[in-house]
Amino acid sequence: MAKGLPVGTVMVLHALARGHRYGFDLMEQTGFTSGTVYPALERLEQLGHARSHWEDAGVAYAEKRPPRRYFEITPEGKTVLIAALEKYRALAPLDIDGVRHPLEARPA
Numbered sequence: 001m002a003k004g005l006p007v008g009t010v011m012v013l014h015a016l017a018r019g020h021r022y023g024f025d026l027m028e029q030t031g032f033t034s035g036t037v038y039p040a041l042e043r044l045e046q047l048g049h050a051r052s053h054w055e056d057a058g059v060a061y062a063e064k065r066p067p068r069r070y071f072e073i074t075p076e077g078k079t080v081l082i083a084a085l086e087k088y089r090a091l092a093p094l095d096i097d098g099v100r101h102p103l104e105a106r107p108a
Contacts, residue, residue, distance in 0.1 A: 005080065005084055006040075007088060008030075008032060008036055008040060009040040009043060009044065010081065010084040010085075010088065011030045011032070012026055012030060012032070012036075012037055012040040012041060012044065013040075013044060013049060013050070013073060013077055013080070013081050013084070014081060014085070015029040015030055016044075016050055016071055016072065016073040016077070017073050017077075017078065017081055021070045021071055021072060022068040022069060022070055022071065023037055023038060023041070023068075023069065026041070026071075041071055044071075044077065045071075047080075048074060048076050048077070049073065049074055049076055049077030049080050049081075050071050050072065050073055050074060050077055051071070051072060051074055052069050052070060052071045052072075053069070053070055054067055054068070054069050054070075055067050055068050055069075055070060
């Protein structure tokens, strides 16, 4: 298991785990630009936490758009994500000047 995934990469992995599978969809889900999402996806693939494949060009042509590269989380990626969610869970509860932050981190 890789340690120390940046929080942005964890967010991309989390979006993959929730079923978001291609770049534009991942950008919408995370709020990140392509300059953040695609390097994160490449890193996740290199680490074995995600894999990808290109859709059939005929499908894209019929829908009058470029072919999409679809990504999915691997079993190892799920294990890494669970560990990362445990690590980052500690960030959510926060007291600032005696006022408790209202949001709590919950795994999807």
